[in-house]
Amino acid sequence: MAPVSLQWCAHPQLARDEALSWWLHRFAWANAISNHTLERQLFGGRAFWPRDVDRFAPVLLVDQCVSLLGLSKERMEAATLRRYEGVLYPRLTIDGWLPWIMPVGVFHRTQQHHGHAYCPHCLGEGRPMRVAGRLAFEIACIRHQCLLWDACPRCDAPVTFARVQLIMAGRFPCPACGANLAVAPRRPLVRRAFAFEHRCHAALRQGFSQVGTTRVSAVEFFAGTRILLRGLYGRRYLNGLTDTSTIRCLRWASAARPTTPFEHWRLQARLHPLAALEAYLRDWPKQFLRDARRSGVYRCRFESTAANPPWLANAMAEIEPALSHV
Structure with a gap:
């Protein structure tokens, strides 16, 4: 493979606990291309966006990400739901029920289930979507001491984070209604x-x-x-x-x-x-x-x-x- 510097202009680093799907989304936007253009350049005709990327994460995708970042394979797999394999469940499967893992229900380019929780305040500060947002016991943000959201605060639609535009700093429009996902009422903790x-x-x-x-x-x-x-x-x-x-x-x-x-x-x-x-x-x-x-x-x-x-x-x-x- 050619050196990374010859292929890409920007190289956003994978943050701690960041979900692989969100990093791929950031990588595409940082290089001024769409998610599907990145998909074609990485895999040709093989599609991975119409899937649950953090759960599916094929070996080819992980290997390509390892080449892009120069990180270990274990570090890349820790950005997927494979990091909980052997603890929350014996083996990660690409479909079906998994204990403590919320399903996102990917259908074409949308999500059918409210399967990824997020903190609007972290999003507004530019912090990445965490892979822990898929855990069923993840209900609050430790940093901001508030409840998370599992949908758009305005229209209550499941948020497909791979379709959220990153072009304007501090504004993350909902793909369904356009409301800013980073602006939401603070809800008290239980x-x-x-x-x-x-x-x-x-x-x-x-x-x-x-x-x-x-x-x-x-x-x-x-x-x-x-x-x-x-x-x-x-x-x-x-x-x-x-x-x-x-x-x-x-x-x-x-x-x-x-x-x-x-x-x-x-x-x-x-x-x-x-x-x-x-x-x-x-x-x-x-x-x-x-x-x-x-x-x-x-x-x-x-x-x-x-x-x-x-x-x-x-x-x-x-x-x-x-x-x-x-």
Whole structure:
């Protein structure tokens, strides 16, 4: 391959935690070409924009980016969802459901789902879109202490960041309505949900988390908390853990609960269950067992195809199995 200086005029560097799709978008704009012109020059007739780039990230794309920047392959893969492989999920797949990863639902050049959260204040300051914005527990900006947004503040359309124009400093027009995505009302934090986000990032960073008096690995922590989410709320004829909780703020009206998988929920809807998880984990498993006995929840609500992590299985053993009530 020819030297980078002979091919491109500008070489924007990949920022820490920056999403690969956003960096490719910045790279194209910095060189005064469109995303699809960059796509053609890198791959010829092979298209990658009509896909979830941060999840799909073919080997050829990563190798080309390594050549452009001179960074290691591991550094480039850390800008994709592959950075969470082996922790949040055993293996990254290019389609289908993944625990804790919000889908974007790419359809041609648009997104169908609100699968990427962002901070308007960070965007206005020129900070890049973070790959962590795809995580279902990412609900607030640590830097600005405010809730994130998962859509345009004016029209509520999912934001396709690869279509956001970068031509004017400080202004990032929504591809759907033209409103400035960097200008949005500041929304107050939900402290318990924010604390759970802190707990999750600490687990990713350190490789372990403290659950009650037990230290568990990050893999067991994320697997167990995702299973817990399944039994928090009632469904059809099955009771939910929080339906009759002794902590009133954990109760949630059934009419407000989405029926889709948790990763598909809008940001405002995810706040309540994440706050409930934090409340249970703080004194695990005392409050959990109190609410389980009070609500009459069955053990089957927390069973999965894989074996439950030990810290969760030990608490499950004290809950009545459904067969004893038949």
